[in-house]
Amino acid sequence: MHATTSPVSPDREYRPDALIAEDIHAYLAQHQNKSLLRFITCGSVDDGKSTLIGRLLYDTRAIFADQLTALEADSKRVGTQGQNIDFALLVDGLAAEREQGITIDVAYRFFSTARRKFIVADTPGHEQYTRNMVTGASTADAAVILIDARKGVLTQTRRHSFLVHLLKLRHVVLAVNKMDLVGYDQAVFDRIVSDYRAFADSIGIADFTAIPISGLGGDNIAAGSDAMPWYAGPTLIDHLETIDIGTDAAQDRAFRLPVQWVNRPSLDFRGFSGLIASGTVRPGDPVRVLPSGRTTQVARIVTMDGDLPQAVAGQSVTLTLADEIDCSRGDVLATADAPPQVADQFQATIVWLGETAMLPGRSYWLKLGTQTVGATVQEPRHAIDVNTMAELSVKTLNLNDIGVAEVYTDRPLVFEPFEDGADLGGFILIDRTTNATVAAGLLSFSLRRAQNVHWQAIDITRAAHAQQKGQTPRLLWFTGLSGSGKSTIANLVEKKLYALGRHSFLLDGDNVRHGLNKDLGFTDADRIENIRRIGEVARLMTDAGLIVLTAFISPFRAERDMVRAMLPGEFVEIFVDTPLAEAEARDVKGLYAKARSGEIANFTGITSPYEAPERPDIRIDTTRESPEAAAERIVEHILGVWSHDL
Amino acid sequence: MTVSLTHLQRLEAESIHILREVVAEAERPVMLYSVGKDSAVMLHLAKKAFFPGTPPFPLLHVDTTWKFRAMYDLRERAAADAGMDLIVHRNPEAEAQGINPFDHGGLHTDMWKTQGLKQALTAGGYDAAFGGARRDEEKSRAKERIFSFRNAHQHWDPKAQRPELWRLYNARKARGESMRVFPLSNWTELDIWQYILAEQIEIVPLYLAAPRPTVERDGMLLMVDDDRFRLAPGEVPVERSIRFRTLGCYPLTGAVESEATDLSQVIQEMLLTTTSERQGRAIDHDQSASMEKKKAEGYF
Numbered sequence: 001m002h003a004t005t006s007p008v009s010p011d012r013e014y015r016p017d018a019l020i021a022e023d024i025h026a027y028l029a030q031h032q033n034k035s036l037l038r039f040i041t042c043g044s045v046d047d048g049k050s051t052l053i054g055r056l057l058y059d060t061r062a063i064f065a066d067q068l069t070a071l072e073a074d075s076k077r078v079g080t081q082g083q084n085i086d087f088a089l090l091v092d093g094l095a096a097e098r099e100q101g102i103t104i105d106v107a108y109r110f111f112s113t114a115r116r117k118f119i120v121a122d123t124p125g126h127e128q129y130t131r132n133m134v135t136g137a138s139t140a141d142a143a144v145i146l147i148d149a150r151k152g153v154l155t156q157t158r159r160h161s162f163l164v165h166l167l168k169l170r171h172v173v174l175a176v177n178k179m180d181l182v183g184y185d186q187a188v189f190d191r192i193v194s195d196y197r198a199f200a201d202s203i204g205i206a207d208f209t210a211i212p213i214s215g216l217g218g219d220n221i222a223a224g225s226d227a228m229p230w231y232a233g234p235t236l237i238d239h240l241e242t243i244d245i246g247t248d249a250a251q252d253r254a255f256r257l258p259v260q261w262v263n264r265p266s267l268d269f270r271g272f273s274g275l276i277a278s279g280t281v282r283p284g285d286p287v288r289v290l291p292s293g294r295t296t297q298v299a300r301i302v303t304m305d306g307d308l309p310q311a312v313a314g315q316s317v318t319l320t321l322a323d324e325i326d327c328s329r330g331d332v333l334a335t336a337d338a339p340p341q342v343a344d345q346f347q348a349t350i351v352w353l354g355e356t357a358m359l360p361g362r363s364y365w366l367k368l369g370t371q372t373v374g375a376t377v378q379e380p381r382h383a384i385d386v387n388t389m390a391e392l393s394v395k396t397l398n399l400n401d402i403g404v405a406e407v408y409t410d411r412p413l414v415f416e417p418f419e420d421g422a423d424l425g426g427f428i429l430i431d432r433t434t435n436a437t438v439a440a441g442l443l444s445f446s447l448r449r450a451q452n453v454h455w456q457a458i459d460i461t462r463a464a465h466a467q468q469k470g471q472t473p474r475l476l477w478f479t480g481l482s483g484s485g486k487s488t489i490a491n492l493v494e495k496k497l498y499a500l501g502r503h504s505f506l507l508d509g510d511n512v513r514h515g516l517n518k519d520l521g522f523t524d525a526d527r528i529e530n531i532r533r534i535g536e537v538a539r540l541m542t543d544a545g546l547i548v549l550t551a552f553i554s555p556f557r558a559e560r561d562m563v564r565a566m567l568p569g570e571f572v573e574i575f576v577d578t579p580l581a582e583a584e585a586r587d588v589k590g591l592y593a594k595a596r597s598g599e600i601a602n603f604t605g606i607t608s609p610y611e612a613p614e615r616p617d618i619r620i621d622t623t624r625e626s627p628e629a630a631a632e633r634i635v636e637h638i639l640g641v642w643s644h645d646l
Numbered sequence: 647m648t649v650s651l652t653h654l655q656r657l658e659a660e661s662i663h664i665l666r667e668v669v670a671e672a673e674r675p676v677m678l679y680s681v682g683k684d685s686a687v688m689l690h691l692a693k694k695a696f697f698p699g700t701p702p703f704p705l706l707h708v709d710t711t712w713k714f715r716a717m718y719d720l721r722e723r724a725a726a727d728a729g730m731d732l733i734v735h736r737n738p739e740a741e742a743q744g745i746n747p748f749d750h751g752g753l754h755t756d757m758w759k760t761q762g763l764k765q766a767l768t769a770g771g772y773d774a775a776f777g778g779a780r781r782d783e784e785k786s787r788a789k790e791r792i793f794s795f796r797n798a799h800q801h802w803d804p805k806a807q808r809p810e811l812w813r814l815y816n817a818r819k820a821r822g823e824s825m826r827v828f829p830l831s832n833w834t835e836l837d838i839w840q841y842i843l844a845e846q847i848e849i850v851p852l853y854l855a856a857p858r859p860t861v862e863r864d865g866m867l868l869m870v871d872d873d874r875f876r877l878a879p880g881e882v883p884v885e886r887s888i889r890f891r892t893l894g895c896y897p898l899t900g901a902v903e904s905e906a907t908d909l910s911q912v913i914q915e916m917l918l919t920t921t922s923e924r925q926g927r928a929i930d931h932d933q934s935a936s937m938e939k940k941k942a943e944g945y946f
Contacts, residue, residue, distance in 0.1 A: 024911070105805075105807060132809070134811065135811060137814045139812065185801075261666045265698055265700070274663075275813070304694045314651050316660075326881075370670070435819055
């Protein structure tokens with residue numbers, strides 16, 4: 001079957017608004033007051049998303065003559081529409097996209113009509129590029145979900161619809177495309193709409209508008225369709241021009257300003273800058289600083305255009321406060337009598353966007369608003385099958401998986417449920433090693449309120465324990481390959497400390513695995529849990545005032561950083577640096593031979609990676625330094641630290 | 647009472663948020679300042695973002711020595727008015743080899759701008775550089791994130807961009823890596839002009855029509871800005887009323903014939919025109935994917 005394209009007819013030539021020529025000032029005044037709708041086009045591969053956007057730009061005169069000339073030339077050279085214009089080439093801007101004829105990343109395009117301005121994000125259909133689809137959807141008010149009339153509702157249609165619903169886009173438009181290829185048949189359209197309605201109901205999309213279109217021919221896009229007299233509804237443009245955007249709705253909620261930056265140009269001025277997430281603020285309003293909970297009043301709303309009597313959600317402002325109270329980046333200024341919640345354990349829905357799977361228990365950076373904290377995700381409660389909405393039992397989340405899990409943060413987080421807005425309810429997770437953005441998350445609710453958590457008050461404090469022993473607690477963390485000499489050196493260090501009358505304890509990898517951690521294996525997830533438990537045990541021992549020595553391979557940087565964060569200032573990372581060849585040549589326990597023969601799986605250095613410390617506190621090159629000399633140096637190092645402490 | 651923000655107010659708020667986010671998270675930010683209209687808007691937004699303080703980063707102009715004279719005039723004044731340090735970088739190799747747009751074609755852009763920029767960013771140790779690019783300018787820019795990651799060689803990998811959700815920007819990077827940040831990503835050419843008009847921002851007078859000496863070459867109107875312009879045998883500059891939609895190196899930037907002597911007339915002409923603003927740039931005409939290629943190599 002061949003596509004039929006309407007040629008560029010004279011009435012589609014560029015024709016600007018008459019008012020521009022007649023009265024530019026009147027036109028600009030009118031243009032200034034147009035509202036802005038941000039929407040995405042999504043759906044499966046080859047449903048014609050890029051073609052539709054090209055058509056929208058073309059029909060709304062957002063394409064200039066030189067761009068059209070380039071497009072005509074490109075269409076003939078690399079287009080898929082024979083001698084006709086291939087509108088997809090207008091948006092598929094990356095060389096790799098043109099080569100493969102697919103959309104890889106989201107493209108933002110701009111056009112306006114007499115009634116509204118639009119930013120449209122063309123999002124890719126391939127499942128592997130879901131992260132780019134989510135990027136485009138997160139800032140949109142509406143979604144145009146395309147369906148190829150010949151194919152009906154597909155897996156990607158369902159996946160994208162679910163994501164659109166999850167991210168709380170206010171409007172869903174179902175554009176049944178390529179009607180020209182099914183003879184403009186109403187029965188085909190009705191069947192697809194009915195199928196989609198059944199699916200939409202099942203995931204909770206209450207309402208959507210279905211429009212039969214042809215992106216190639218322009219039917220029901222800017223103009224109606226002579227070929228489909230049975231359709232009496234609005235064209236796509238008509239509909240997009242009139243749907244309610246609701247951008248002012250955030251003003252009706254309580255005032256929240258996530259503090260982005262403290263402005264201190266001189267000693268006389270201390271302002272708190274940020275974009276107002278919700279509500280309205282005026283000088284004199286009582287406000288509370290979260291998470292500390294201290295209250296004060298707003299003194300001024302400072303801008304370069306003069307102080308403002310009022311500021312509303314969506315504005316970037318700088319506030320000064322009546323009292324000198326502690327407030328910095330990451331804090332939230334809020335209405336004093338209706339502040340947001342503060343918590344450190346949450347249930348969240350997570351869309352995994354990283355190439356490597358989520359590791360339950362691993363510490364990631366979590367960024368929410370202007371707050372960045374350490375966070376761990378627990379084993380998912382379930383993942384969601386986007387086809388059936390079934391809850392699947394899973395151990396982890398892989399690329400493009402969507403699941404529900406508990407998230408624990410290492411500091412209290414000021415938040416609101418995602419239902420109430422993305423500014424304090426949406427977060428990203430960042431890998432501590434690669435710095436990649438690996439997940440998008442939506443907070444549902446807190447599992448316990450941080451303000452209700454009380455540590456058992458103990459009369460003999462950790463300081464008292466340490467003082468009794470006359471020493472500063474330390475955690476000497478030896479890391480390195482199997483057979484690198486960690487245990488040997490740690491053992492020598494402990495003997496020296498003992499001789500000096502210090503109180504210490506050595507936690508050895510093999511010994512711990514015989515008892516405390518005998519339920520754990522050597523998968524990545526188990527290795528993380530192994531280290532977490534050791535970290536907690538070490539923390540209890542340092543609470544008791546001890547100098548703790550640990551000798552574990554601890555191959556992952558993220559877990560060592562996690563323990564460092566648990567024991568701020570007390571964690572000393574000692575890298576026992578022995579080249580793999582040397583450790584394997586020694587092979588004290590015969591483990592390398594077994595790993596090489598395949599008897600041991602996930603063996604560090606052979607079948608599992610070792611991430612060497614980038615900046616260890618102490619590095620020991622065992623090919624140049626004897627264990628005795630190394631142990632001496634370590635003792636000197638920590639005693640030196642003590643003398644600084646005194 | 648609900649107050650509806652205008653489209654320009656929303657754009658302004660978003661850009662200010664981006665500027666502050668970079669200052670809060672980067673170690674050594676810098677603002678690329680090209681003296682054009684987009685740079686003028688970006689600088690104005692920076693002043694607003696950090697008022698009553700001055701923007702806590704310097705301006706960097708990657709100079710090719712071939713900009714219009716009027717641009718050099720405004721450059722010094724704008725930096726001084728903002729109270730900001732101005733760093734001017736000229737690629738010493740390009741200077742030594744006398745690279746110029748008449749003899750060296752594409753090499754001129756590569757050496758002065760792409761290589762010059764990389765040198766300046768490396769020399770300054772900057773880990774975040776603001777640029778005034780907009781997504782409506784060009785197809786590969788339409789695909790770029792607001793916080794755009796560059797590896798240690800300052801290369802952009804369009805196939806591996808970080809997800810960018812809501813207003814959450816991931817500015818984390820390893821030593822040697824950097825970010826290019828585009829606060830004007832969501833502005834259109836019309837938004838820029840309307841904002842300049844509304845905020846009365848000073849721009850280079852070349853954006854407004856005036857009689858200027860010109861020659862016509864390869865379908866482009868070029869302005870004879872100084873005596874380094876090489877006239878062909880028999881070629882005589884003709885005075886025409888012209889203005890520019892974008893400003894770059896004067897021998898590479900095409901003018902349009904125009905009678906628009908004030909901003910609203912410029913906007914009127916822009917809305918009535920049938921060609922895009924980049925049409926006057928020789929740099930984009932090589933091939934469709936030329937901008938992506940240049941960007942991947944480190945061009946702004």
